[in-house]
Amino acid sequence: MKFTIATIPGDGIGPEVIQETIKVLETMAAIGGHTFSYPLLLAGGAALDATGHPLPEETLQTAQEADAVLLGAVGGPKWDHLEGEYRPERALLGLRKSLGLFANLRPAVLFQPLKDACPLHPATAAKGIDIMVVRELTGGLYFGKQERLQDETGGWYAYDTMQYHESEIRRIARVALELAKGRSGKVTSVDKANILESSRLWRKTVMEEAAAYPTISLDHMYVDNASMQLVKSPGQFDVILTENMFGDILSDEAGMITGSIGMLPSASLREDQGGMYEPVHGSAPDIAGQNKANPLATILSAAMMLRISFGLEAEAMLMESAVEHVLNQGLRTGDIYSDGCQLTGTREMGAAVVAAVKQLEKKGA
Numbered sequence: 042m043k044f045t046i047a048t049i050p051g052d053g054i055g056p057e058v059i060q061e062t063i064k065v066l067e068t069m070a071a072i073g074g075h076t077f078s079y080p081l082l083l084a085g086g087a088a089l090d091a092t093g094h095p096l097p098e099e100t101l102q103t104a105q106e107a108d109a110v111l112l113g114a115v116g117g118p119k120w121d122h123l124e125g126e127y128r129p130e131r132a133l134l135g136l137r138k139s140l141g142l143f144a145n146l147r148p149a150v151l152f153q154p155l156k157d158a159c160p161l162h163p164a165t166a167a168k169g170i171d172i173m174v175v176r177e178l179t180g181g182l183y184f185g186k187q188e189r190l191q192d193e194t195g196g197w198y199a200y201d202t203m204q205y206h207e208s209e210i211r212r213i214a215r216v217a218l219e220l221a222k223g224r225s226g227k228v229t230s231v232d233k234a235n236i237l238e239s240s241r242l243w244r245k246t247v248m249e250e251a252a253a254y255p256t257i258s259l260d261h262m263y264v265d266n267a268s269m270q271l272v273k274s275p276g277q278f279d280v281i282l283t284e285n286m287f288g289d290i291l292s293d294e295a296g297m298i299t300g301s302i303g304m305l306p307s308a309s310l311r312e313d314q315g316g317m318y319e320p321v322h323g324s325a326p327d328i329a330g331q332n333k334a335n336p337l338a339t340i341l342s343a344a345m346m347l348r349i350s351f352g353l354e355a356e357a358m359l360m361e362s363a364v365e366h367v368l369n370q371g372l373r374t375g376d377i378y379s380d381g382c383q384l385t386g387t388r389e390m391g392a393a394v395v396a397a398v399k400q401l402e403k404k405g406a
């Protein structure tokens with residue numbers, strides 16, 4: 042089969058992790074007899090430098106026409122002085138909104154070889170952690186009206202607006218409830234309904250949607266407690282359903298309880314399962330250009346792309362098994378390193394996954 046993957050390396054470690062992911066995808070293409078093409082597109086700081094705008098029209102158009110989008114990360118200190126639509130991170134929001142990607146799936150799974158490196162209570166780590174964060178991605182605080190103004194004293198003030206339409210809550214709630222059917226059947230909706238009006242509507246609407254899913258158990262948690270519970274006993278969570286900013290924060294936290302944010306993939310989807318696939322992490326300027334970035338989050342995001350947007354389940358499973366295999370071999374980038382393991386670089390980790398894919402395929406795994 043032929044697929045066009047609009048590929049946006051972006052900034053910082055983005056190009057490094059994308060390069061390794063393409064190597065793995067090319068290996069998958071050779072094995073499965075598929076043809077993947079990767080039109081390389083500019084967004085974020087790289088696009089600002091080249092074109093003066095973080096999200097060039099050509100990028101948007103090619104992304105809209107492609108079978109899926111694969112993105113590294115955008116942003117970095119070089120562009121931190123910029124304001125408004127010129128901020129590189131705006132490119133990401135622009136892509137999500139224009140492509141209608143309202144559902145962000147962020148699986149946080151503790152790979153068993155990492156459980157010793159996991160800073161959790163050993164009993165929880167041993168039982169495993171498998172959480173699916175379902176984050177609303179095109180509404181809430183990141184898309185509400187925002188402004189910086191001067192008051193009568195000449196001092197500055199600013200505001201951001203958290204706004205949700207019932208229809209936006211219903212459609213993301215259905216995504217979470219449907220996903221829970223194929224898992225252990227529990228949805229925890231996270232909000233701040235003791236104080237925010239948008240959260241009160243969120244809770245009421247989620248309860249109404251859940252009424253059509255009698256086999257799913259739904260509970261509600263305030264976001265402050267949820268962030269504590271996630272550290273205290275992550276095993277209690279199955280599907281976490283939440284709004285845009287809460288999901289952004291909780292998924293980074295979920296990264297640490299499963300080893301590292303460098304392990305967390307994500308899929309941003311619209312109703313027809315078309316989507317953009319990107320690691321949960323950002324451009325990590327502190328380690329960019331040093332062959333230190335963990336490419337596994339992006340490789341796992343590409344596996345999600347094969348499964349969800351291309352329907353290539355066997356290939357997706359092979360990629361995920363290859364990741365588990367290299368971890369079992371003891372290979373670790375710095376973010377997941379622990380004593381007794383072998384410290385490795387971005388390129389070496391990518392090459393190890395390619396080798397593992399070939400080896401597992403030969404064995405018929």
Ligand SMILES: NC(=O)C1=CN([C@@H]2O[C@H](COP(=O)(O)OP(=O)(O)OC[C@H]3O[C@@H](n4cnc5c(N)ncnc54)[C@H](O)[C@@H]3O)[C@@H](O)[C@H]2O)C=CC1
Pocket residue numbers: 054113114115116117118130133302303304319320321322323324325326327328333334335336338374376
């Ligand atoms: N999706 C995107 O494009 C995102 C972009 N950003 C942007 O990225 C820039 C840096 O943001 P930060 O808040 O520092 O978050 P970050 O996720 O880039 O980095 C946070 C910490 O995690 C580490 N880290 C992240 N990814 C890693 C990987 N693959 N392997 C090993 N270590 C990794 C970094 O070295 C750093 O210590 C900012 O400009 C921010 O706006 C932030 C989050 C998401």
Ligand SMILES: CC(C)CC(=O)C(=O)O
Pocket residue numbers: 130131133134183289321
């Ligand atoms: C620009 C930010 C909203 C990106 C981010 O942190 C995320 O989506 O996780």
Ligand SMILES: [Mg+2]
Pocket residue numbers: 289290293321
């Ligand atoms: Mg984030």
